[in-house]
Amino acid sequence: DADVTQTPRNRITKTGKRIMLECSQTKGHDRMYWYRQDPGLGLRLIYYSFDVKDINKGEISDGYSVSRQAQAKFSLSLESAIPNQTALYFCATSAGNLLGTQYFGPGTRLTVL
């Protein structure tokens, strides 16, 4: 089984709808992240959480919110989706150790019409 899972894997929605993307991990890591990937821009950080009570904004948090329901679960919400939020969304986790290597889920492809 995959260490980091994301649901759904693909989603098509309409402008104005509320969308939630979910991430679960079995790696036992404290830290979780949400990124979006757009062509030619690499990955950009939306939100990150170092533990259940710690939530931080990343580079592009406007239009998004997150919830850390448990150590293993981190969800991303788009309260009112807009077309320029069409992207590939990744969840990642890392341990709070010297390396800080991030391990990624398979991604969620979101299309907002």
Place this chain on the structure above:
Amino acid sequence: AQKITQTQPGMFVQEKEAVTLDCTYDTSDQSYGLFWYKQPSSGEMIFLIYQGSYDEQNATEGRYSLNFQKARKSANLVISASQLGDSAMYFCAMREGRANYGQNFVFGPGTRLSVLP
């Protein structure tokens, strides 16, 4: 200013040849980490190799090695004996600061590598 620069949007290499993917970075931190990830057409992000700023030896992982030149702030990925399965996007990333005290993790725009038979 870009913290991670990958100047090669696309690269071609012949199967079994070696290839170098360039990455330069910008940071004022003394402690940082550099990473390379592979993204095949299926979309997942696969961690390849890590280099710490205090590591004196260049990192190696199988056919991957990282050519770390600290003074030049470069962290190039070298893939030896390219295989068709190496065709993918490759991202260079940097963790600024000490990971166990919090971190800022940034990615470059990526290089698309195509391995020719």
